Amino acid sequence: MNDGNTALNGVELDAAPMTSGAKSLVSDLMALARLRIVAMVLLTMLVAAWASSPGPFLWGQALYAAVGVGMVVVGAIVFNQRMEWLSDARMERTANRPIPSGRISPHAATAMGATITVLGVAMLAWSANPALTGLAVLSWFIYVGMYTPLKPVSVWQTAVGALAGAMPALLGTAVVGGWESPHGWVLFGVIYLWQFPHAMAIAELYREQYAKANVRVAPVVDDSGRLVTWLTLFGATALLGLSAAAARWGEFSTPGGWALILGAVGYLVGSLWFVFRRNAFTARWLLRGSLLYLPLACAAFLLG
Template sequence: MPKSVAFAAPTLTLAPGFRGRLAAYWALTKPRITFEVVLIAAFGFILGTPGAIDWLRFFHAMVGVGLLSGGIAALNQWMEHAADGKMRRTATRPIPSGQVTPFQALLFGITLTVAAEAYLCPTVNPLTAILGLITAIGYVWIYTPLKTRTWLSTAIGSFPGAMPPLVGWAAAAGTLSVEAWVLFAIMFFWQFPHFYAIAWMYREDYRRAGIGMLPVIEADGRRTIRQTLLTGVVTVGLSLLPFWLGLSGWVYLVGALLLGGLFLQSCLTLARTRTNLAAKRVLRASVVYLPMLFLLMTLNRL
């Protein structure tokens, strides 16, 4: 199929009516990603708690983060619905498949985002709401439009993408310390191998949609491999800092080294073979690595 020809939107697969519409709106929130965002924010909250955990504040923070993540996801799909319709892996999303209109998605996304901000400020603290607003603006209005303009969008999008532990920490402590920024840095650099692996696997899809991520715009993959290895090493190096800062203990240090070794092994395999299968292994390793790292850090802190 010529690259200029978009995929036809598939016919509706959901039953019409309330249940089908509800499922479509639920899909707009990207539930799996929202769950991961809330999970990392929860780890940030527990790690940032100076004494006993305030479970009521924890509940309010996680509700607000969930609303915010769902709103950002809906706004992102609203902005990218034309590109989504051109890619095999996204053509069945609610807007390109015709389950909701772009205006409905826009209204839904704005409602969730505003609700999240209105909820976080009085129930948690203003700093958490401010960081949430920065995340929304950075992801939706800066990162998303740049995806079709420059391959540097991955680096730019990694800033709002690394906010969950920072938001969680701010929700618990009401301030941001060096330890909080270390968590931010770990998640910031982790995103490069993660998203480069996705872009490597679906580079034809991204090329068709005009999204110029690094694996899409270069033919030999050399810079992609180099940056994947470099950011992978930096991520693992940064993962040792929580131990040296006293945020976690020896059990975490040993676990971080083991997890980091497995993560880097997948990156090295991609560098050696440069296959889609190797990229898929990097993606799987990255999906396991980050939550396990934060979980181990949190358990060893308690």
């Protein structure tokens, strides 16, 4: 009887690490996929699809596209981390990611990224929407083939990366074929310009870590701060101009137009505060403001 209990206890003790290991692997795979970023991308795509739809919104079509696009996005994110794992290991904020920490090997990440990318592209190609499939592949290439290699080379990686970040607006437009609607194009511009102050705030907060990892962001390249000022104010002022123009042309309802304009005004105020008093405190507030602005902008498009 005691022997049976001992054997049973032995089985339980042996099984516990396996269960813990499986949970740890799932957690690492989810961390590698960066699901919060994927969710933000898909939300933006669906907002663009809703706003630019020329007819009744087809939820089945949109959700199918979201699954395929989501897979391509995950593939791009995995490849990005695979390519950057050495520089990630030098930065405190990224050193504990699955690849630099050694929990997932670079070869396994390559296999995962390639597999999920191919499956996502195949799923989109099966939908017989060549514009959507082509834009998804283009987005992947800009992010993996252009933005990621530019990060240790040129400060202009910010402008290139912003292109990839804004592509969900066009992907959403492609889902419904709403190319005649200006909403998808305006949302593309809004997200593209929004990223400049957002990226400068992050770069300022982690300037020393970026320098250690040889990531050529503006605060690392230009100690004078002029480049940071230019990029921040370019994005914020152009965003306000685009928002005002879109509202003025009557492409938004009154609540949607005002929400877009007031959000852009607040973003510009935060950007001005940051460039005139550039430090960790103002950078952190600008970053928080940027994260509040994006859902406000999406709400404006839904209202519009």
